[in-house]
Amino acid sequence: MRLGRILAMAWENMKQRKLRTSLTTLGVVIGITAIIGLASLGEGFRLEVRERMQQGFELDNLTVIPGTLFAGLSRDRFTDYDIQNISKIEGVKVATQVMQIGNVTLHNKRNNKRVQAFVATAVNFTEFAKVFPDRLVFENGTLPEPGRNDTIVIGYKVNYPTENDTTPFAVANDTITLTLGVFIQEPYPHPELRNYNFTVAGTLQKTGTPGITNFDYWIFIPLETVRKIYDTLESDLIFVKVYNPEESERIADDIEGLFPPFKVTILVPLTFIRQVDGILTIVQLFLMAVASISLLVAGIGIMNIMTVSVMERTREIGILKAIGAKSRTVLSMFLAEALLIGTMGGLIGLLTGYGLSFGLAYVLSSFMQPQHQRSIGFQTPESPQRITITPVFSPEWTIVAFAFAIIVCVIFGLYPARKAAKLNPVEALRYE
Amino acid sequence: MGRVLVPALRGLSFTVEEGELLTIFGPSGSGKSTLLHLIGCLDRPDEGEILIDGANVLELSDDKLAELRLTKIGFVFQFFNLLPRLTALRNVELPLTIAGVSEKEASERAEEMLRLVGLEARMNHRPSELSGGEQQRVAIARALVNNPKIVLADEPTGNLDTKTGWEIVQLMRKLNQEKSQTFVVVTHDPQIAETAHRIIHLKDGLIEGIKEAPRRNKQ
Numbered sequence A: 001m002r003l004g005r006i007l008a009m010a011w012e013n014m015k016q017r018k019l020r021t022s023l024t025t026l027g028v029v030i031g032i033t034a035i036i037g038l039a040s041l042g043e044g045f046r047l048e049v050r051e052r053m054q055q056g057f058e059l060d061n062l063t064v065i066p067g068t069l070f071a072g073l074s075r076d077r078f079t080d081y082d083i084q085n086i087s088k089i090e091g092v093k094v095a096t097q098v099m100q101i102g103n104v105t106l107h108n109k110r111n112n113k114r115v116q117a118f119v120a121t122a123v124n125f126t127e128f129a130k131v132f133p134d135r136l137v138f139e140n141g142t143l144p145e146p147g148r149n150d151t152i153v154i155g156y157k158v159n160y161p162t163e164n165d166t167t168p169f170a171v172a173n174d175t176i177t178l179t180l181g182v183f184i185q186e187p188y189p190h191p192e193l194r195n196y197n198f199t200v201a202g203t204l205q206k207t208g209t210p211g212i213t214n215f216d217y218w219i220f221i222p223l224e225t226v227r228k229i230y231d232t233l234e235s236d237l238i239f240v241k242v243y244n245p246e247e248s249e250r251i252a253d254d255i256e257g258l259f260p261p262f263k264v265t266i267l268v269p270l271t272f273i274r275q276v277d278g279i280l281t282i283v284q285l286f287l288m289a290v291a292s293i294s295l296l297v298a299g300i301g302i303m304n305i306m307t308v309s310v311m312e313r314t315r316e317i318g319i320l321k322a323i324g325a326k327s328r329t330v331l332s333m334f335l336a337e338a339l340l341i342g343t344m345g346g347l348i349g350l351l352t353g354y355g356l357s358f359g360l361a362y363v364l365s366s367f368m369q370p371q372h373q374r375s376i377g378f379q380t381p382e383s384p385q386r387i388t389i390t391p392v393f394s395p396e397w398t399i400v401a402f403a404f405a406i407i408v409c410v411i412f413g414l415y416p417a418r419k420a421a422k423l424n425p426v427e428a429l430r431y432e
Numbered sequence B: 001m002g003r004v005l006v007p008a009l010r011g012l013s014f015t016v017e018e019g020e021l022l023t024i025f026g027p028s029g030s031g032k033s034t035l036l037h038l039i040g041c042l043d044r045p046d047e048g049e050i051l052i053d054g055a056n057v058l059e060l061s062d063d064k065l066a067e068l069r070l071t072k073i074g075f076v077f078q079f080f081n082l083l084p085r086l087t088a089l090r091n092v093e094l095p096l097t098i099a100g101v102s103e104k105e106a107s108e109r110a111e112e113m114l115r116l117v118g119l120e121a122r123m124n125h126r127p128s129e130l131s132g133g134e135q136q137r138v139a140i141a142r143a144l145v146n147n148p149k150i151v152l153a154d155e156p157t158g159n160l161d162t163k164t165g166w167e168i169v170q171l172m173r174k175l176n177q178e179k180s181q182t183f184v185v186v187t188h189d190p191q192i193a194e195t196a197h198r199i200i201h202l203k204d205g206l207i208e209g210i211k212e213a214p215r216r217n218k219q
Helices: A003-016 A018-056 A080-088 A125-131 A223-230 A245-258 A269-312 A314-322 A327-367 A395-421 A425-430 B032-039 B062-072 B088-099 B103-116 B132-144 B162-179
Strands: A061-066 A092-108 A113-123 A138-141 A151-154 A175-184 A190-204 A218-222 A237-242 A264-267 B021-025 B073-076 B150-154 B182-187 B198-203 B206-212
Touching: A003 A018, A003 A327, A018 A269, A018 A327, A018 A395, A061 A245, A080 A092, A080 A237, A080 A245, A092 A125, A092 A223, A113 A125, A113 A223, A125 A218, A125 A237, A175 A223, A190 A223, A218 A223, A237 A245, A245 A264, A245 A269, A269 A314, A269 A327, A269 A395, A314 A327, A314 A425, A314 B062, A327 A395, A327 B062, B021 B032, B021 B162, B032 B150, B032 B182, B062 B073, B062 B088, B073 B132, B088 B103, B088 B132, B103 B132, B132 B150, B132 B162, B150 B162, B162 B182
Parallel strands: A113 A218, A151 A190, B021 B182, B021 B198, B073 B150, B150 B182
Antiparallel strands: A061 A237, A061 A264, A092 A113, A092 A175, A092 A237, A138 A190, A151 A218, A175 A190, B198 B206
């Protein structure tokens, strides 16, 4: 018997039982809708998270921190020697070291304002600007000229400490007195606050990056000057910029190899993003596995309906066999119905699934509008724009889900179809 | 008490000639239908052999038997056994469809067959819209559409009134003569049995006698 005729007859049969067919198909539709909806929405969510993380963590920047979580007590600090060695590693564009001093008070003599900076970072401005070219965006003034040791750069939140500040704390060329806590050895070891005068070279725009380094809360002072004040050549952090982010994990291994075991921790954004990405993928797969259960339930529905249908049509099957239909023909007639249900349910499910994901994305996105954030915390991440989840149309998932629908339907249709094919024609003809 | 197996047929042997119109006559329970099912390759006997064109059909696989039923055998049943959802035309097309004949050719041949049984005006009616006699005509058309060598009819008049039943018998006789196909008709009606070339009397699964019919007219 020709395949086209088998399908046509199956379709005729299904049309005769519209309600039953639609309800059976509905099960498949719901299953595929759930799978596609979650896949598309989940993928969109995953991409959104990844994009946001990529914005936050510059992928080509590695941060080297002394010590590890396990050996945190025996912290060594970095030296120029470490910087030289790291710079030699293949793929490293530039490495720069910084010293960090906590809680610095700034006083502007021009307007007699005082502000607090949570982090004062001593940097080599030339190198530092190479590592963070996109982040040092000036609202006023410029980067200090090379070789000048008495100029500073002020971050946005230091310059405008509260939301209500409309005039900045300082502008370029203002003279600022910095009060630093210094440890004095003579005549006996004790901490002491000392004042140093600097000129403002520039003030930064708001960058508001939700990463580990939010420059908004930082002020930058020349490294050479701080080294003299504290009489040390050691530093607290090393920032490394690499040429190719894909190499960052290999470079991190190389950097680690320069130090004794457990002496440094290297933050590799790529690894972090990969891990988060991996977790989101697992969550997504888990959700889809749950959604797949609904498709299995639909499959059982098909099996149930078709078994009933085989019983109802026993006599018809007997007639078909009596006039010469092979078992295989009867089998394919019933499988054709399962196939059609799977195809229809799959196609409709794909449409409703993508429809649902776009609808849900719209609703979820409107829930996730940025809320007013009070800037109380240290390096509070900012969310400058609202989160928008755009569902992703994935050809792979579309094909997989569609194939899954058909496979489930055919597998669950196989049992009743075989039952029909195996009927003894004489007994089937006698069936009332 | 277990089940008691009662053999429907208990040893019988006969030959049907090509082009013959044979009736198998006997009371209900005599094994007529079982015998017809065996001839029609719908069932397999516990013992014995069935030869069609000299070949033992019991050696064939189920699929081969189905093919044999499709190409060489046509069935007519007491309860017509038409597919209720299909029109008369579609019912007649069915064996051709199963055989893989193209849709166009199938409907042409089915139409021709329905014309032959006098139903050209009712082709697009469903069985529920046809009278018993008309339904049986459709069934006969379906049995003959594949041009089989053997037509098997199981109580073809059993569900019809006498007049209609007689018309069906006349139709079968006409087709038997025109197409020289072999007809084996099972009946419990002695009058209908008498219309055949030969009558086999069946009782309790055994042949009681074979009778040359008085109306027999050999060519």
